[in-house]
Amino acid sequence: MxxxxxxxxxxxxxxxxxxxxxxxxxxxxxxxxxxxxxxxxxxxxxxxxxxxxxxxxxxxxxxxxxxxxxxxxxxxxxxxxxxxxxxxxxxxxxxxxxxxxxxxxxxxxxxxxxxxxxxxxxxxxxxxxxxxxxxxxxxxxxxxxxxxxxxxxxxxxxxxxxxxxxxxxxxxxxxxxxxxxxxxxxxxxxxxxxxxxxxxxxxxxxxxxxxxxxxxxxxxxxxxxxxxxxxxxxxxxxxxxxxxxxxxxxxxxxxxxxxxxxxxxxxxxxxxxxxxxxxxxxxxxxxxxxxxxxxxxxxxxxxxxxxxxxxxxxxxxxxxxAKYAPVPEELPAPAVAAPAFSVPLASAGSWTDAAATAPSSSAPVTFDELEHLSALVRYDVMLPEGRGGLLRIDPVRDHAWVSVDGQPVGTLSRTRHERALRVPDGRTLSILVEDQGRVNYDHRLGEEKGLIGTPSLDGVRLTGWGSTPLDVAELAAEVGSRVADSSDDVISGPSAWIAEFDLDSPADLFLDTSAWSKGYAFLNGFFLGRYWRNGPQRTLFVPAPATTTGANRLVVLELEELFVPTADFVSGAVLGDTEE
The missing domain is CATH 3.20.20.80 (Glycosidases)
Structure with missing residues (x-):
């Protein structure tokens, strides 16, 4: 020893x-x-x-x-x-x-x-x-x-x-x-x-x-x-x-x-x-x-x-x-360009429209109270007398898409310090909230996610909330089992997409997401991570062990708008502009 x-x-x-x-x-x-x-x-x-x-x-x-x-x-x-x-x-x-x-x-x-x-x-x-x-x-x-x-x-x-x-x-x-x-x-x-x-x-x-x-x-x-x-x-x-x-x-x-x-x-x-x-x-x-x-x-x-x-x-x-310690003579192999190719994405329909949880609380339930470890919770509440007004959320953690009767109204971003939005008349107000990542230092460790406090409309608190957790990995698995539609229609709002392609052997890949907006990508069930046109990152790394010889299946869960229904794989990482 x-x-x-x-x-x-x-x-x-x-x-x-x-x-x-x-x-x-x-x-x-x-x-x-x-x-x-x-x-x-x-x-x-x-x-x-x-x-x-x-x-x-x-x-x-x-x-x-x-x-x-x-x-x-x-x-x-x-x-x-x-x-x-x-x-x-x-x-x-x-x-x-x-x-x-x-x-x-x-x-x-x-x-x-x-x-x-x-x-x-x-x-x-x-x-x-x-x-x-x-x-x-x-x-x-x-x-x-x-x-x-x-x-x-x-x-x-x-x-x-x-x-x-x-x-x-x-x-x-x-x-x-x-x-x-x-x-x-x-x-x-x-x-x-x-x-x-x-x-x-x-x-x-x-x-x-x-x-x-x-x-x-x-x-x-x-x-x-x-x-x-x-x-x-x-x-x-x-x-x-x-x-x-x-x-x-x-x-x-x-x-x-x-x-x-x-x-x-x-x-x-x-x-x-x-x-x-x-x-x-x-x-x-x-x-x-x-x-x-x-x-x-x-x-x-x-x-x-x-x-x-x-x-x-x-x-x-x-x-x-090498000036201070022995260094092996052997060198690692130089980088080899990853396979570059494009495959069409076929629409697999919507994916955030799971049956809403029945109203069960006077205030929205946080991710933490739900013991929810995934990225999304949808909150639904009836608008009093069907009237809109100034919606105030204090605060949202971390990013929210607001809709009335299924029609998008706008977004609220914690990063942009946004807390208010005017909503039109309608019956049901829905707020889809994303946990974008938990602060990893100091005294913000463990802060709650979701809608914090009780949102108000024209200064009056809204009550009777349903809080529906959405597990994006489970949803991707469900989407992956669907029969996709090969139409080229570009869909606004949350949409699911599937692409299939063959490989001669497993290989590291780089998935270009620059023609998409915001969402999550999975290959053969492996969760590659988040993408966002906000940048700087433009590619998602696909480790070779996540790929297979022969058929491979990509599932994309888009939250906003997928501008071009194509999955482009490029030869190397594109991580964005530098300060230089």
Missing amino acids: TSFSIGETDFLRAGLPHQVISGAIHYFRVHPDQWQDRIRKARLMGLNTIETYVAWNAHEPRRGEWDASGWNDLGRFLDLIQAEGMDAIVRPGPYICAEWHNGGLPNWLTRGERELRSSEPTYLAEVSAYLRRVYEIVTPRQIDRGGPVVLVQIENEYGAYGSDKAYLEALVALTREAGITVPLTTVDQPTDRMLADGSLPELHKTGSFGSRSAERLATLRAHQPTGPLMCSEFWDGWFDWWGGVHHTTDVAEAASDLDELLAAGASVNIYMFHGGTNFGLTNGANHKGRYLPIVTSYDYDAPLDEAGNPTEKFFAFRDVI
């Missing part, structure tokens, strides 16, 4: 000074059949370690329904890291941020009166049960038991959120009781307050930053006077949000910052080495005065792009790493 510990100035691996050169890959953002490929390419860039968060809400979306198989098979992911001859760092949170919905916390946990990320007993009890399950996987895979795990992190950038030392102490005690013997770390941005609030004396402090390495290492050293310096999140790129631009970082500058870190003898974890994809409905959201949902792609301008291909940054980082 090999030991891993913290010395006076360095990490010690088998008793010898060791510089951790790590890269982040989130297993839950990568198709399991592609894990091995991504890990191998990390080794070929010169990395000796892989880091991953653990996403609690991926493993336990509903309380008590724990899943560690398939996409959630953390044990297999760690075993593949070891098979590649690499070490592993595990960051189980419970909070992870990561631009992942709700910061990784399950909706059932954040609903209610629990004081999140604290020593409050009911919250801590749930966290303890979660961590014990994670450690059942991690403990036997520690390096001193013949496995790959060399470091485990306690919480995540806690100094940016709170300073409850009893909470951190409880997490440490539970972690040690569960058999974790490798060094425990914390990570915070290198400010005096965050580093002081976010850790404990017995935990090894690390930093998160992407530039000005020498200055930030000096701040870190003031709070961590002995042991190795480490940047546990070296931000080599950034994430995108709908309505923004595609973020990139200068390759030469990023390589220079990495060089500065390694030259100082610091250990590093590159965030991200490979970002992957927010498949399905897993994207988070930003909110710093304005709600900004994260896009489906999590390419992050990383050394390995969304499809797992090496980029210019990969080779620049490889050259830097």
Whole structure:
């Protein structure tokens, strides 16, 4: 067995000074059949370690329904890291941020009166049960038991959120009781307050930053006077949000910052080495005065792009790493253009017109009260005396399509701070609300989704609401079983579409959504994610394991208007305009 510990100035691996050169890959953002490929390419860039968060809400979306198989098979992911001859760092949170919905916390946990990320007993009890399950996987895979795990992190950038030392102490005690013997770390941005609030004396402090390495290492050293310096999140790129631009970082500058870190003898974890994809409905959201949902792609301008291909940054980082550590001579294969072709989309009718829930409450019922994990809830109410007026919703979370007697009236957007709309006379007011992604940091964790409060018409509250949850994955499965209409009519309003095509063999694909408006796409039942003409993202990545040799079936659930009834597959990712 090999030991891993913290010395006076360095990490010690088998008793010898060791510089951790790590890269982040989130297993839950990568198709399991592609894990091995991504890990191998990390080794070929010169990395000796892989880091991953653990996403609690991926493993336990509903309380008590724990899943560690398939996409959630953390044990297999760690075993593949070891098979590649690499070490592993595990960051189980419970909070992870990561631009992942709700910061990784399950909706059932954040609903209610629990004081999140604290020593409050009911919250801590749930966290303890979660961590014990994670450690059942991690403990036997520690390096001193013949496995790959060399470091485990306690919480995540806690100094940016709170300073409850009893909470951190409880997490440490539970972690040690569960058999974790490798060094425990914390990570915070290198400010005096965050580093002081976010850790404990017995935990090894690390930093998160992407530039000005020498200055930030000096701040870190003031709070961590002995042991190795480490940047546990070296931000080599950034994430995108709908309505923004595609973020990139200068390759030469990023390589220079990495060089500065390694030259100082610091250990590093590159965030991200490979970002992957927010498949399905897993994207988070930003909110710093304005709600900004994260896009489906999590390419992050990383050394390995969304499809797992090496980029210019990969080779620049490889050259830097070669100055400080052995780098394999082997290079990954260059990117190959994906198959490009077009197939017609056939109409499969409407899909949001499920039978409305009978009026059952004086106010609309939120997603959280419904325990609804999918993207949409439809709210229906009778207009008093059939009269319209000024509809006010305070607020809508996050995007709403308003109609009267089935006729579209307009939309209300949280991002645009819209809360009022004039509606015409009619009988039934319907409001289709989309949860566009849960804020993944700070004190907006767990905020309710749907229509919040009771909407009013000309200042009078509307009562007698029906709240109908719509599961888009279930609806896509139902649509996929329909016989499609080959007519070329373009339909306004929510509409379902089907395309069929053959492949000679499974292949990574890029689905161009620029001729569509807003909705969700599925291939062979695999939920590719959200699309939106709001940009910047224009393509959805289709991992090869989601395709099949021979017949393939695409289902598109459009919420507004599909301008051209065609599915175009293009040769590479189109992630949008940059700031340059």
